[in-house]
Amino acid sequence: MVPKIEHGKKITAAVLVAGAGIAGMQAALDLAEAGFKVYLVENEEPGRKRSAKGGAAARGFLCSISSKLLAVQLNNNIELIEKARIEGIDGVAGNFRVLLGSAAPSSVKDKAAATKKNAAEKLRSIAAGAVIFAPGFNSLAASSGYDFQAELQAHAEKHGFSIAGTTMITEKERLPLATSRPGIFAAGGSGAPAVRDALIQGSCAAALAAELLSPARGALVREKKYPAEMSVAADEPSIGIFICRHMLSVKKAAEGIIAGAQKMNAAVHVEALPELCSLASLKRVQEAIEEQGLNRVVAVTCNPEAHAPLYQEALAEAGLNRYLLEMPDRVSAGHALDVLRMAVARTRKLEPLKEVTSDVVQSGLVIGSGVSALTAALSLANQGFEIYLVEQGPSDGSDAARSLQKKVAGQNKIILFSHALITSFAGHPGSYVTTITVNGAAEVLKHGIVIIETGQARDTLAALLKIPVAADGSYVQPSALQPLDLACGGMFACGNGDVSNSIIQGLAAAARAATILAKRELVLSSIVAVVDPERCVACLTCVRECPYHAPAISEERVSFIEPAECRGCGICVSACPRRAIELKHCTDEQILAELAACMDVRS
Amino acid sequence: MKKFEPTVIAFSCMFCAGCEPVAAKPEKSMKAAQLKVIRLHCLGKINSMHVLKAFENGADAVLVAGGACRFMEGLAVAQKQIEYTRKLLEELGIEPQRLELVPVNQAEGKTFNEAVEGIIKRVRALGPNPLMKAKKAA
Numbered sequence: 003m004v005p006k007i008e009h010g011k012k013i014t015a016a017v018l019v020a021g022a023g024i025a026g027m028q029a030a031l032d033l034a035e036a037g038f039k040v041y042l043v044e045n046e047e048p049g050r051k052r053s054a055k056g057g058a059a060a061r062g063f064l065c066s067i068s069s070k071l072l073a074v075q076l077n078n079n080i081e082l083i084e085k086a087r088i089e090g091i092d093g094v095a096g097n098f099r100v101l102l103g104s105a106a107p108s109s110v111k112d113k114a115a116a117t118k119k120n121a122a123e124k125l126r127s128i129a130a131g132a133v134i135f136a137p138g139f140n141s142l143a144a145s146s147g148y149d150f151q152a153e154l155q156a157h158a159e160k161h162g163f164s165i166a167g168t169t170m171i172t173e174k175e176r177l178p179l180a181t182s183r184p185g186i187f188a189a190g191g192s193g194a195p196a197v198r199d200a201l202i203q204g205s206c207a208a209a210l211a212a213e214l215l216s217p218a219r220g221a222l223v224r225e226k227k228y229p230a231e232m233s234v235a236a237d238e239p240s241i242g243i244f245i246c247r248h249m250l251s252v253k254k255a256a257e258g259i260i261a262g263a264q265k266m267n268a269a270v271h272v273e274a275l276p277e278l279c280s281l282a283s284l285k286r287v288q289e290a291i292e293e294q295g296l297n298r299v300v301a302v303t304c305n306p307e308a309h310a311p312l313y314q315e316a317l318a319e320a321g322l323n324r325y326l327l328e329m330p331d332r333v334s335a336g337h338a339l340d341v342l343r344m345a346v347a348r349t350r351k352l353e354p355l356k357e358v359t360s361d362v363v364q365s366g367l368v369i370g371s372g373v374s375a376l377t378a379a380l381s382l383a384n385q386g387f388e389i390y391l392v393e394q395g396p397s398d399g400s401d402a403a404r405s406l407q408k409k410v411a412g413q414n415k416i417i418l419f420s421h422a423l424i425t426s427f428a429g430h431p432g433s434y435v436t437t438i439t440v441n442g443a444a445e446v447l448k449h450g451i452v453i454i455e456t457g458q459a460r461d462t463l464a465a466l467l468k469i470p471v472a473a474d475g476s477y478v479q480p481s482a483l484q485p486l487d488l489a490c491g492g493m494f495a496c497g498n499g500d501v502s503n504s505i506i507q508g509l510a511a512a513a514r515a516a517t518i519l520a521k522r523e524l525v526l527s528s529i530v531a532v533v534d535p536e537r538c539v540a541c542l543t544c545v546r547e548c549p550y551h552a553p554a555i556s557e558e559r560v561s562f563i564e565p566a567e568c569r570g571c572g573i574c575v576s577a578c579p580r581r582a583i584e585l586k587h588c589t590d591e592q593i594l595a596e597l598a599a600c601m602d603v604r605s
Numbered sequence: 606m607k608k609f610e611p612t613v614i615a616f617s618c619m620f621c622a623g624c625e626p627v628a629a630k631p632e633k634s635m636k637a638a639q640l641k642v643i644r645l646h647c648l649g650k651i652n653s654m655h656v657l658k659a660f661e662n663g664a665d666a667v668l669v670a671g672g673a674c675r676f677m678e679g680l681a682v683a684q685k686q687i688e689y690t691r692k693l694l695e696e697l698g699i700e701p702q703r704l705e706l707v708p709v710n711q712a713e714g715k716t717f718n719e720a721v722e723g724i725i726k727r728v729r730a731l732g733p734n735p736l737m738k739a740k741k742a743a
Binding site for chain 1: 620639642643645649651652654655658662664674675676678710
């Protein structure tokens with residue numbers, strides 16, 4: 003599907019992404035997680051709010067976008083180059099040289115500063131194997147009259163390629179987002195995409211670039227180094243409370259809240275920061291940890307789900323265990339002190355948790371027979387991963403599917419099982435085991451990820467693979483910012499809509515899956531149930547109750563729960579008649595502390 | 606005498622009902638009443654001890670909220686636990702109507718708020734937590 007690079011030619015394992023919009027940031031993140039160095043070039047300051055007029059909806063949106071930007075900034079394999087633009091692209095696919103210059107300043111003041119600086123700022127040349135154009139900062143820009151297509155067209159004219167094929171997929175080519183120049187891809191080009199589409203297109207472009215450069219994968223990335231973790235077990239809790247200014251819009255109330263928070267037990271530092279989801283704020287939190295010797299952090303933001311992983315990362319960078327962080331529910335002025343008091347009570351009882359990891363089985367299971375399943379399987383195989391393609395029903399007879407089926411037959415990394423029936427499923431993200439029956443014979447498949455084409459006998463499949471389904475029958479979507487990820491780690495869905503959309507989704511799912519398959523080891527949640535062997539009487543209640551069959555009776559004749567197998571639901575904890583099991587990060591001690599604090603009872 | 610306004614403690618699943626309640630602005634009738642939310646990793650974690658402790662600490666009502674479970678069986682397990690706990694409450698002389706489980710999915714703040722209002726209305730009629738009355742008398 004992607005231009006082949008002649009054998010023996012040098013490949014640069016880096017990608018230049020032009021445009022730090024949603025699509026661009028998603029492409030950069032997927033590529034960096036999949037083992038490629040990324041240069042993310044933005045002609046403005048990323049995060050500058052082109053459409054700040056948008057009101058509350060825009061605010062919420064910008065706060066979620068800022069979490070992508072933060073993830074980019076915290077990734078040591080993405081180099082963010084601001085206020086720069088592409089002057090020229092030399093070379094061929096796999097080995098481009100991209101010439102950067104400083105971007106045209108947008109205001110007179112900037113212009114004067116730029117002229118002064120110009121002499122010093124020489125053109126920079128970057129070696130990259132592929133280039134992705136992803137213009138436009140965000141989808142709201144569209145409502146302010148911003149034209150993606152025009153910007154993309156301007157790039158195309160300047161750098162000598164055509165984008166005619168990017169939105170329409172011709173019968174012959176079937177390659178979305180590719181331009182006429184091999185190795186250059188264009189995301190976000192079909193008018194003004196919605197956030198979801200932009201994310202999917204970003205991932206899709208990442209898959210195409212990864213296919214091209216996969217022989218060199220890993221050559222230029224570096225593992226992130228963290229300082230040794232501070233031991234906090236013996237120390238009294240010393241809590242830093244950080245509140246986003248946007249949560250404290252009423253000034254008078256804000257002062258009261260900060261004063262109230264300062265009086266809370268073990269709270270040694272209280273600070274309101276302008277935007278808690280910015281890199282500057284994260285750095286400030288890290289400084290405070292060092293200066294004040296903080297050993298626990300409470301951070302109050304408007305979107306705890308989106309921001310928690312980033313704050314965990316910030317804590318790890320500062321030498322604190324990731325689980326010494328509490329991000330309470332959204333706070334409104336009326337009951338802010340109540341929420342804070344509960345959060346602080348819980349935070350005092352937080353414990354550092356051991357990292358739980360899983361070795362990654364570097365092969366994938368793709369379930370489905372349609373265009374998107376075939377595309378996903380092909381993309382991952384082209385990226386060098388072994389793929390089991392399981393077709394539960396008959397093959398898709400459409401023209402689009404047929405030409406893909408031919409390619410699948412010619413790809414020796416794909417093992418195809420037609421008319422197969424999935425009979426059992428077990429394991430955890432990074433290491434799943436599936437048993438299928440083909441013509442009466444059983445096959446056991448081991449794989450690190452699962453891609454499911456939607457519409458594949460959903461109810462039975464969901465029950466078998468333990469994928470949560472919402473009331474309307476669709477798969478539960480854990481995050482609006484990762485539209486193809488399912489609620490179980492390492493599982494992805496693809497394939498809604500027409501042929502072109504199915505191809506884009508298939509490729510995007512492949513890019514998401516590659517972020518796991520490219521790793522040797524996957525870090526899982528440390529929120530797991532742990533059995534106290536002294537209290538356990540091996541009554542088998544937990545073995546019976548666990549939906550994931552994680553607990554087993556060990557040689558010592560007590561229950562043992564393999565941390566990687568545990569998903570952290572806590573069902574065994576409430577079922578255990580001996581109270582021998584504890585759910586980490588959600589312990590009874592922590593819940594009771596919160597309960598006491600919310601009724602202001604001294605425990 | 607001051608009008609009685611019940612205090613409600615809600616245990617909510619952080620994935621399903623986690624953040625909605627506060628984001629969706631509570632109706633006027635709720636403002637006077639006190640709602641405190643404790644988030645759990647999954648409703649599967651809840652058991653009678655947590656609920657009883659909430660009443661012991663003085664809550665007038667306890668709401669448990671969660672929906673289409675990310676862990677498959679959390680809601681069903683919680684349902685069993687709550688049914689059992691209601692029987693315990695009855696034996697203790699606490700009206701079981703003070704405890705309710707409501708299925709709430711992600712982005713269904715309205716359902717949650719309605720449930721809170723419903724339980725507040727009911728508990729207003731019942732009066733304060735009987736344990737607190739007993740405590741005062743002692």
